[in-house]
Amino acid sequence: MFQASFTSPVFYGGAVASGWPTPVDGYLAEEADRSMGTALAQFKLADELGYDWVGLTEHHFGPFSLTPNPTVFAGAMTQVVKRAKIALLGSLVPMLNPVRVAEEVAMLDTMSNGRIVAGMLRGTPNESVTYNINPSESRARFEEALLLIRESWTQPQPFGWQGRFFEFRAISIWPRPVQQPHPPIFMSGSSPESAAFAGRNQVSLGLAVTTLPLATAAASRYRAAASAAGWTATPENVLYRLGFHVAESDEQAAADFKASHARRQRGSPVLANQALEATIAGTGYYGADPRNQRDRVRGRFELADRLELGQIMLGSPATVLAQAERIRRQLGAGIFDLIPAFELGDRTLHSMALFASKVLPQLRDT
């Protein structure tokens, strides 16, 4: 079954200061309020239009996204989004208290009656600075935190944890997750290490901020690791994140997209401070495949390249359907996590509706 997730970083606003951590010059409370209101309305609409999931990201110390704690926003979403799953894509678990994450997600699962998807990420490289963790230890912390969270959801009696980075003498979370044994877990799996860990531990895979060729290689590694661990990864275990904008015609979509970029002032938090990114790269943060993993998050491509690389779908419903089918077939992904072209007001809403009515049903049927 094909599923579509509508994810918003929750920021709509004008020009702000650059750099990361971003100074608050240009911050306007009313724009933050409008961002949250707009995002909530879009999530509600996505739910009504029939998207399977609505998703949130976690970013800190800048205008890239105003959800440093996506679980707080997800709490509001449980009251507005009535049908779709609510996906945290995801919590930056290496730098959080894993027991707290387990509690918050279990709360949300209770508040949504079992509709939470628990994504867990290391975060973009800059996020290591956010809560002061050593980037060279972020992978080890991530793996331990994920497994501790899963134990917290499944151990039926109080237990302690003697980890490498986390130590707890007694854990017994309340409320318990509605979904049993626990909510679905997704993790970013672009690197060889991540795909191997996800396969070994039967965790679903998310591929984001990547290209179709890199994602295809990562998904292959993941399926091989799953087989080696004795289970079969299906398309439902593979999520692919990409941009999209649909309009009546290809020409209209291209014009909308251009307008969106002309208005958008916010950049990637990775590119916002390249000296910081270089310092973090020097710690070994990118692991065993540093060139691809680093280029992936630093890449800046022209629109034609982005279309070819499967980073975005753009055009009329027929054009976008063809693009979607190519990506889906090549990658074996059963879930698309769709990031809208922002700042287009009614055109964004129209694009969401066109995708839901003219593209999504075809993808579900094939």
Add this chain to the structure above:
Amino acid sequence: MSNFKDAVLWLLPDGAADVSPLAERLAEDHRVVILAASSTDARALAAVSPPLGQFVLIGQSSGAAAALALARATGEACTALILIAPVLAPLPTADTAPDMPILLLLGTEDARVPPSAAAALCAALPRAHPILIYGAGHALDRDRVEAVAAVMRDFIARRDKFIVRDTSDLLYP
């Protein structure tokens, strides 16, 4: 119970290799006596010289059943029990479980006694408190010596009060 440097009696399963590096770690400030689980009963214990006095009993893997039996047989001399990846088949019934603090150590990578075994073990041993040793297999005392030594020393010193942290997190005074 006032002597917090109790002796430690470690029952090794049959066929266990050499002495665990963890036992050496504990021996730095505890008297550690290591005996074979299969030949240790109350009479063998009485032959230990000088006498053990009060002690904490450790049962490991297939040595766990002997440790439970000895804990029941020795009355107040045995003050607490530590079970390391215990292989107990069948499980004891709760009414025969020793009435003393029990530390249950399970490795997250242990295929023989995995973390999911904690529920049944805790039901059989109502005073057991499980601690999962992250990244350790069945020989968890060898896989993560520092981590296991830290929690065992704390438990030996403070028994069930060990769930309350008593080390400081102060970064800079």
